[in-house]
Amino acid sequence: MAQANEWHRGISRRGFLKGAAGVAGLAGVGAMATTGEWLAPAQADEGAASERTAFTYHNEHCLCNCMLKCTVRDGRLSVIEPRPNEDNRFHNVCLKGISEIQHIYGDARLQSPMKRVGERGSGEFEAIAWDEAFQMIADEFKKCQDSYGKDSLWIQYSTEASQRFTPLLAPLLGAQAGGMNGYDMGQGNGQGQAFGWDGMFAKNTIWEWPQAKTVLLVNCNMLETGMMWSRAFFDAQKAGTKMICFDPRFSATASKSDEWVNLKPGTDPAMFLAFAKHIVDNELYSVDHLLAHTSFPFLIDAQTGEVLGEMRDSVDATTGEPTQVKAPYVWDEEAGRAVPFDTEGVHAALEGSFEVDGRACVTEFTRLKEDLAEYTLEWAEGVTGVAADTIARIAEEYAEGPSVICNGVGGVDKIGNNDVAGHAYALCASLTDNYGKRGTGCGIYAYHVTPYNAMMGAWPLPEGAGAAPSPMGFYDMVQKADNVHAAMFFGDIPTQKAANWAKTREWLESLDFVCVADIYQSSVCDYVDLVLPVCSKFECQDEVGGVKNANGYILQNQKILDPLFEAKSDFYIEKGIADAMGMGNLYPENGEEFARALLTSEDPQMAGITLEKLFEEDGAVKLVGTEDPLGPEVGYELATPSGRQEPYYENMIEWGQAFPQWEEPNEIYADNPLRDKYPLAFTQSRSRFRVHSTYSGAAWIQQLYEPHIELNPVEASSRGLADGDQVEVFNDRGSFTTKLRLNEAIQPGTAYMAESTYASQLGGTLMQSVSNDQLNERGYALPYGPMIPFNDTLIEIKKAGE
Amino acid sequence: MSKAKIAYGVLGVVTLIGIATWIYQLMGGLGVTGMNNSNSWGLYIICFMFMVGLSAGGLIVASSASVFHVTEYKKVALPAVILSTVCICMAGMFVLIDLGGIQRVWRIITGPNPASPLFWDICIITCYLIINIVYLYFMTSKKPGAQDKVAIVSRFALPVAILVHSVTAWIFGLQIAKEGWYSAIMAPIFVASAMDSGLAMLLIALAALRRAGVFEVEQKLFSSLAGLLATCIAVDAYFIGCEVLTMAYPGAEGAQTLALMTSGPTAPFFWFEIVCGLAIPFCILVFSRNRQKTGLVLFASALVVLGVFCKRCWLLLTSFFEPNISGANGITLGTQAAQQSGANIWTLTGTYAPTWPEIVIVIAVFALGVLAFMVMCSKLLPKR
Amino acid sequence: MTKLAIAIDLHRCIGCNTCALACKMQNNVPDGMLWNRVLTENCDIYDGAEGIYPNLTRTYLPLACQHCENAACQRVCPTGATYKDDKGRIEIDYDKCIGCRMCMAACPYNARVFNWNEPVRSTGFNYGDARVPVRHKGVMEKCTLCKERTDAGEEPRCVQCCPTDARIFGDLDDPNSEISVAIREHGGYVLLEEKGTKPQVHYFES
Structure with a gap:
């Protein structure tokens, strides 16, 4: 009882009035009550401390959807904790969830219309x-x-x-x-078509990772951005899975991975194209797999690249209308002629040049070899800044498998050549039999991790509404x-x-x-x-x-x-x-x-x-019947037109991207003359302290993290900048001001800032003032439309006010 | 109005301002000071160490007079003990002012932890104060046999005086947490610097009394005390030399702490102590010719006192500067500024600057000390 | 005997600060201070790195009271306000604390925080566990190993909330406890071992 009394002394009226005096009203909004004033009347009722608990889910935006148990005492949210769950995987909360104790009552709340x-x-x-x-x-x-x-x-x-x-x-x-998002689906744009996806997420889950030998984490800082899945990361690592993290910055995930590959920003496609070439050159693939599960033996027109095949009657899956689909040809080596790929007992040729109906044709695999010709290890070293032998070794480890490519939606996903990166992942996965069976796969893993989705009901709308x-x-x-x-x-x-x-x-x-x-x-x-x-x-x-x-x-x-x-x-x-x-x-x-x-x-x-x-x-x-955490195996029967893995994109021939072809980023490419004026490649990405702009106003998180831009110390002295300086970040599009911090973890030649903070914390300026908005025209031909190249941005930094 | 009355008036007003500021501190908490979680002791504890030291000289001179039968020192024993009493009271006040929960201070009596150096210190300071008072009582007593009792008290006074400084030193010297404090020589250094600063203070006080015409000191005695001061400075310098060499020689952690002392934020205090607090006064006082010149002796004494104050500063503050476990974001400050917003709660290194309430309170305690010294001298010293 | 303790797997620590805020919430820790903080070791920026790019390492180091077996803070406390309890935790009796900060100077880990002012909470109310006593200005506070929770057989809040299961709570005196087994298996170390304080918080890398 003594403690209960003490408790009530703690929340005296005086404390509240003091709080009220310390809380500033919203800028320019005279009529608004301060948080303290608003909270004060509730204190009139000083009865015995009453506690109750209730449950909710939270942080949907990072897709973790933590299930929370909340304790409310005297009408105030007092404790947020993980909802007890015998399945440890879903017994979660993070700093953002807990910060809501203060955040929801904080100064940043909008209070009235x-x-x-x-x-x-x-x-x-x-x-x-x-x-x-x-x-x-x-x-x-x-x-x-x-x-x-x-x-x-x-x-x-x-x-x-x-x-x-x-x-x-x-x-x-x-x-x-x-309409279309314009973000988060950049790599998915290039990746999904190969495997018949309807989204950008991997089709199996992170819980399969312990079965993988190698996981390539590409532009994925999951230990910060999808923290709830970090248990899976460590459990897999403990089980012997090697984590290789590709990131220009020494991110939290990079520092916990078994290997960190510090490639230059926007060069991920080059890295994976070199992987593909190394895999092909060294025959690190199984011919049986390529013949059985992929489109590599399919015949294409040697001139136009068109896939050759016979038209068959079919029914459109969505409309139910009759339609025609192409059954691609392969070259039957025994019969010495082209036959549909699914012909019983066919012995398809993986490579070669043939003639079908008077047209010179080659297999996709042959075309791939030609297309990859220039992507040597040495070339990739020049582009990515990563040593050729490192690239070769990782390609070999990946090819050995079972391996996973886990991409995020930061980094290259917000750079002009993002779809090429995604396409190259799919190519590597398909070449090395790292898609379909347990412990393999590619796509986004560190979000919304479940193999099960239910079709929920809906509220009926009147006829014709939409x-x-x-x-x-x-x-x-x-x-x-x-x-x-x-x-x-x-x-x-x-x-x-x-x-x-x-x-x-x-x-x-x-x-x-x-x-x-x-x-x-x-x-x-x-x-x-x-x-x-x-x-x-x-x-x-x-x-x-x-x-x-x-x-x-x-x-x-x-x-x-x-x-x-x-x-x-x-x-x-x-x-x-x-x-x-x-x-x-x-x-x-x-x-x-x-x-x-x-x-x-x-x-x-x-x-x-x-x-x-x-x-x-x-x-x-x-959900009923979802006891198996892994769900069914993805397997080799896919929703692609042929049902096989199809890393050759016939629809992208006109863009020169039937097989992925190296393309420089839109702005941050090495030889851009603009670099003379704006030499720094600027990356914004999500950190553990925000979900986009949300939590910018959370005082408890503000105590841990103050918005700032980071540079490698070598970039500072030449600019006359010092740690802690107030700086202006600018390019021709605009500028914003923030604080500069020097961090050895940042790649020289780049600048890094955790994305999205309120303008009020940047002296009224916005980070988005400098970001690149030039869309890649090819994007309109891709399933999820063009992507905003936020990170394809060159900037320069100077002391504020100079 | 006499000069004395004006002085009483001014000192009284300063004291009252100090009391008001202290009440302000009691209401607001220690947050009104510059102290924080990274640097949790400041000016008050510096002054506490300083005053404990200053009180030494007097009592040690007075009691050596009896213990070692240095008859000439007996003449200044009374003002010396008055000075000692005032200083130790001031030291005690600084400890109390520094407490965050003074309303619970009785807990030390009802439930003391005998292992705590702070508890020892409180015991020994109380002892010391009592001895000072008893000393004063017998010295000024007209009763027959009082002088014999002075001799008996002095036999206790000398070891207690040495202990009081040692225990104060042990508050710091026993703390394994702080590289700059944890040292066996801390107690001898404290005794040595107590003796030089205390003696220097005594010389200043005697000169002041002589100037005020309250008390006459022969120049010969004055010079002789100055000679003793030179010896004490040498001993202090020797101990510091031992300490610095031991820190520096292995080139290990101690050397880092030393580097902080000699070139870090507390370096000015360190160098002032070495140059102005030890080297210059010693060079002045080592020549007997100089010891005859009251002005030079006073100058040297003032430097010694200031030097030892600086020493208290660097000794205390340097060890707060670098946390044993370093890394960003650092230590949470816990201050008012930290309460108010965002990333202001952190500091990577110890940070401290005294605030005006702290300075006002310290000045007021000194004013009260001077006031008390003046009153006691006028009441207790034999009227001429 | 019982010797409650925490072992932290530094490899699994991702520096997320969930433990820091969970502790703040649970214990109604006022604004401007934390009982439990996470450091990027030897860096002057959070998420910094040691070394020269690209040869880098980074250690996130969660740091709170080490509940030392040979606790310097307990030794120096003049009133016995800081004490070792029967479960091996270092606790503070706020009613006995006179605010002398001797313990703060004595703690090699900077684990203690002081109420320099009357505590302020930007929420305007006392949050956290109702069982946790409210502190006032002039007293020392620090991690209690979630005394109120662990007394009731629950895990400390930082352990419950850690998203990577990097923290293990248990009894060091029980050789079969998860914590004892983990320390035996992984070895590991304590902070500032040379100071002889015998911390009960252990760190290891799995």
Whole structure:
């Protein structure tokens, strides 16, 4: 009892008033309450300490989806801990999760709807009531859609501020809901086609790694960015798997790997092309595998590269319409003629030049050898900066297998030649039989790790409802003419999902109306007309704030706290707008009704998973029949047209990338004359201290990490810079200011900065001011569209104010 | 108004300002000082060491007079013990001012940890203070036989005086955590520097009393004491020389600490001590001709006192500078600035600068000391 | 006897600071200080590296109270506020602490933090475990080995939250405990062994 009394003395009113005095209001927002003031009234009730626990999931944006147990005492979130789980793999929390104890109450929280009163960019706002905000949105949306058509409205959601229930507003209004991403799928763009993927993630899981002999970690700093999967990394390493990390920077992952390969940024494709050549030259492949599982024996026209084959009747898998597919030919050595690859008993030639129907043709493998000719070890050494014998040795270790290529979505994924890198991974994997069987594979592993996905139910929308197709992605919209005249963003999309901030800002200013709903006062808030406060993931109006399928579970967002300040969940914000537009009746009554709809599914994996069951099982229920952590083997029957591994991309012939061909990065290539002015290749990447811009405002994380740009010490003296200097980072696109730190872990000739921090922490400037927005035209021919080359950026650094 | 009254007035006001500042410190916590988690002791502890040292000279001179029958010293025994008493009280005050939880200080009595050097120190300082008071009592007593009792007390006083400095030294010298402190010679050094600074202080006090016409000291005695001071300086310098050589010679960790002392942030204090606190005064006082000149003796004495103060600074602060286990982000400061925002909570190395409340409080304690010395001298010294 | 301790696998430590914040949360550690911090050893920037590019090494070193068997801090505490408890943990009785900071000077690991001011929490309320006593200005504090949790048979919060399972908690006096086995298997070391403080926090590299 003594302790309980002590506790109450601890949270005296005086403490609160002091706290209030120390908390600054949001910039330029006079009407806002400080956090302290807002919290103070709750203290009037000084009853006995009451504690309760509830469960939720968190950090969806890093895809870890940690299942959390939360303790609330006297109405305040007091403890966040991993939800007990007998499966240790899902017993997780990280520093970001824990920092929410402070973060959700912190100064950076948006507290009430705010209407702009000054110029865009001035940051002058006044607080308004929700009703007024909803009406304003309704009026602006109607005005826009009436004048310019339904698709003139753009409603886009980010993972942070939108969340737990499927967004319905864009489909109900027929607005555009965002097109292609423009990021994270760069390597996937080049990789997926070989194996018939429908995404960029690997098709098996990290839990197979102990069965691999070698794992190549390419632009993947998983020990920082997908921390929850680091157990798998270490467990595999303990089991004898060799981790080889490719990164210009000595990242956390590099320092824990068995070998660190410090290639130059943007040269990953060269490295893997040299691997491929070394593998082919030294016959580090199994002919049986190539003949049985790959398209390498397929015949192509020696001139045009066209794959030769016979047309067969088929049925389109998606439309059900009859269609024709090509069955590629192979050269049957016994029969001495071309036959369809799947001909019974065929003895296909792997290599050679033949003549089919009067056309000179070669096998894909023969073409590969020609295409790889110039990618010698010595050439690669010159391009990548890595010693030729190192490249050879790693190629041999990889080829020996079973091996995995695990790529991330940083580094080369945000450089102009990203698809070539992905394509080269696929080529190496296919050549060496490192795809399909246990302990092999390629793609993204360190995210969202589960072999199981359930088909959840949906909230029924009226007939004909649906988002308007987006003719272009956000990255294009800011550059090209389009029909969008008003936009609403859930989360800070404009500063995160487009490079070259000056252009983005121009585009924002061209709009008739922009509204942002966000949890925190992120950088874009100053540039919009209306700002809406969204609940953090710990708050909701109803007992349930969302349900989701992740990590082989159905996860439930239980109510931890009532909404803080005047925040509303995105679901209720949408519903409020819909009400004001006379469509409120199309929404579920509340979170519970929505959750029940999502849990109503035919999927047998979801059998018996009800809302009640979720409450009973503390917010997480494992999908039925998912006991095997590995899931089924990927195998050799793929969703490619031939069902085989197809590293030869016929559709990329016109781009010269049927087989991957070395291409320099867009801007950071070695001989770029621009380097005279801007000699540093600038990489932004995710760190453990942020998920994009989120957590910029978390005081506990600010204590651990202060935004800064890093240079190798050798780059500093020549510029007259010293550790700790305030510097300006600039190029022709723009500039931002930050602090300089010198770090031996940074490759000379490069600069590094953990991505996305609030403009308020960079003296009002934005990192995205310098980033490269030149899209690779080839991207439009790729499955996921062009990618923004954020990291394909040259900069120079000087002392601020000079 | 007499000069004395003005002096009393000024010192009294300074003391009151100091008390007010101390109350401010009690309300705000030690955060109002420049101390922090990386450098957890500062000016108060420097002054504590310094004052313990200063109090020595007096008592050692006074008690040697009796113990070794140096009759001429007996003449200055009384002002010497007054000085000693005042200084030790000031030292005690600095310890108390430095406590973060003074309201719980009684815990030392109810539940002491006999292994703690700080507990020893509190015991020995209390003893020392009592001996000083008893000493004063018998010295000023008109009762018959009091002088014999002075002789008896002095036999206790001398070892206690030596112990009080040794124990103070052991607060530091026994700490294995700090390379710059952990040394067997710490206690002898403390005794030696206590003797030179204490003697120097006594000379200054005697000169002041003579100037004020309160107490007459023969020039011969003055010069003789100056001679003793020269010897003490030599002994102090010798011990420091031993310590520095032992640190430097292996070229190992001790040498790094030494490098910090000689070229780190505390180097000015180190070099002031070596050059101005030891070398110059010794060179002055080693010549008997110079010892006849009151001005030069006072100059040398002042340098010695300042030098020893500097020594307390480098001795204390250097060992806080480099944490044993180094690495970024470093140590969390725990200060008000650290509470307020972001990455300000860290420091890679020990960092400290006294703040105004600290300085005001220290000045006030000195003012109170001077005040107490003046009052005691005027009350206790035989009227001429 | 019981001698509770932690062993940390430095190879598995990815420097994420989850333990640092978990500790901060659990123990209601006020702003401006941490009981448990993670260092990039011998670097002056977090995530720095030793050596010259590209010949680099890096060690993340989580550092908190070492719960020494021969604890310098306990020896020097004048009031016995710092004591070794019956489970082998070094604890502080806040009611006895007079704020002299002798222990702080004595600790070779800079593991202790002091409440120089009245504690401030940017949340405006006391977070963490309700069983943890609130401290006021003028007292020393540090890792208690999650006394309140370990007394109840739970793991320390840093151990529970470590995303890589780099931390092992247990009884060094039990030769069959996971921690004793790990130390036997991997060898490892204690910090500043030469100081003779006999830390109960062990470090090893798997």
